Amino acid sequence: MIAKTKPLAALDVAARLRDGIRMGRFVPGQRLVEADIIADTGATRSRVREALQRLATEGLVTIEEFRGASVKKLTLDEVRQIYRARMALEGIAAADFAAADVPDLKARLAAIQEEMNQGESSGDHEQFGRLNTAWHRLIIEGAGNDYVRAFLATLTVPIYRLLFSTFYNAQRIDAANADHRLITAAIVEGRAEDAERFMRAHVEQGFHSLSAIHSHFAGN
Amino acid sequence: MIAKTKPLAALDVAARLRDGIRMGRFVPGQRLVEADIIADTGATRSRVREALQRLATEGLVTIEEFRGASVKKLTLDEVRQIYRARMALEGIAAADFAAADVPDLKARLAAIQEEMNQGESSGDHEQFGRLNTAWHRLIIEGAGNDYVRAFLATLTVPIYRLLFSTFYNAQRIDAANADHRLITAAIVEGRAEDAERFMRAHVEQGFHSLSAIHSHFAGN
DNA sequence: GGCGACGAAATGGTTGACAATCCGCCTGCG
DNA sequence: CGCAGGCGGATTGTCAACCATTTCGTCGCC
Known part of the structure; x- marks a missing residue:
């Protein structure tokens, strides 16, 4: 229930996705579509992409060429x-x-x-x-x-x-x-x-x- | 003296900067101006910025608002x-x-x-x-x-x-x-x-x- | 029913523009 | 002469639009 006060910054988007993954709202393997995240958070595409990149370096998601980000499955x-x-x-x-x-x-x-x-x-x-x-x-x-x-x-x-x-x-x-x-x-x-x-x-x-x-x- | 074969990818830019820092070509505290890096590498601004972000998460450089990236000083x-x-x-x-x-x-x-x-x-x-x-x-x-x-x-x-x-x-x-x-x-x-x-x-x-x-x- | 082509959807990446801020310099005033 | 304050260039932050590339579902055809 984030008010539409301000578009979320990249760090906020990353934090929100991180929480979503931690809390099990996203299942391992689930794809994280940029457009959906934009609709959810109101952030711009650049910010969403930056957030996903960040989560990728953290090892939370994996990014495949032209297939986008998905929640990482752990072996x-x-x-x-x-x-x-x-x-x-x-x-x-x-x-x-x-x-x-x-x-x-x-x-x-x-x-x-x-x-x-x-x-x-x-x-x-x-x-x-x-x-x-x-x-x-x-x-x-x-x-x-x-x-x-x-x-x-x-x-x-x-x-x-x-x-x-x-x-x-x-x-x-x-x-x-x-x-x-x-x-x-x-x-x-x-x-x-x-x-x-x-x-x-x-x-x-x-x-x-x-x-x-x-x-x-x-x-x- | 990079030939104009191809613009460098973000990872290449990051690697080049990393080497520059490792080899002492950049002094701690020195500012890394986006425009200069663009001129050196031929990469686009987005890629340069992505590379700097990456180096920041690695702890090699620090990024301050509106002041950009500089080589991190270690205490x-x-x-x-x-x-x-x-x-x-x-x-x-x-x-x-x-x-x-x-x-x-x-x-x-x-x-x-x-x-x-x-x-x-x-x-x-x-x-x-x-x-x-x-x-x-x-x-x-x-x-x-x-x-x-x-x-x-x-x-x-x-x-x-x-x-x-x-x-x-x-x-x-x-x-x-x-x-x-x-x-x-x-x-x-x-x-x-x-x-x-x-x-x-x-x-x-x-x-x-x-x-x-x-x-x-x-x-x- | 199977197969291939097509098109929508999604991502990768670039460009240009504009706003916000910092910083050096310069002017004007005491 | 010294300094406060402002001004403008330089630099970064952010966004929007655009196009290329690839994926994937679907539809038509055999």
Whole structure:
């Protein structure tokens, strides 16, 4: 329900498409026709094209000559590669956060952890999903590394739509939160090596959970 | 002196500018005026603008509203962040390469290592620079992770121009090659954890070497 | 029913124009 | 003489129209 105040800028168009893909409004493989996007957003063709180019470099969509942009399908091997890269990057982010002298950020992390512990037994995926996202994002912010943050942003987005299913049972929430507790404690207490090791194990565990159900989404 | 055979495509323009920045033909902070690039390359304005956008997302140039693109200046802290990210990514690349079953790639790595050992005492920076680049690139390829490769490509490029100075003395070449020998052996013999640990130490060492002379290039 | 040609639809790319902004310079005033 | 403010060229941001190329569905013909 965007008012027709102003035509959307390229970044806005990109953000809107990104959200659409994350939220599952666009199915992998679905074509993103320029004219439709123009009709939806009111942006000009140049902006739409620029936005699609940007999403292509982010790896969210693929562009084929004269066939345009379509939502990228991820193979299981690509998901594996993504998680491998996330292991490395989130691992070092956790280590750098632990080693950094940022007491307020660490306090906020502890607060989020406390909130997650409270709602743990409730099995509320919705709430846990939000807190989980905030927890990961805060750790990336706490590391203070813009390059790592930018990379992880492109790694997190393409598989976000799959995460909903990952946490669909209370048991998995508990297991994930157990990981979170270990990592949060290591960061708050400044144990960088522990934080990195635990975070890598946590991400790897996430991949194992995901790979089982991935075939359902990937299609082939 | 480009012949007027064909107007260059956007990717070609980007590649040319990238080389220009890498080779030091453009100084950090220097403005990249669209009209000049058009005159140099014969490309159209749209392509030039697309190329500059691409370089901006790669972090090679910064674009300010109505002031256009200029070669990005790197602060020491940004260089530190870059090396921190490289530690994580090249480290996992080395580990994955070691764990992978790709005997031919490992043989090629051993061959490059042998060549580096041969020319070690000669103090030929030119040759060592080439071999060093090939060595790093081969390890990234051997990891078989497109995401890691893409990230490292954007991390390697912006500081390439500084590397020349890093290896300007034979002593440093020897030290770097000692690291290389350890890492190559670990990869060839499939010791993933060793490969990662040694690679991270190697990258960190590179940063320490670089930080000393960085102020000369960064300006401030 | 199969096959090939045709045309609509969509994308790739160029050009020109105009608006917005920045920056150096110049004038006028104190 | 110094400076505030404005002026105009230079540069970038944005758009609209246009054409070439390719894809794809469809229709007619055999």
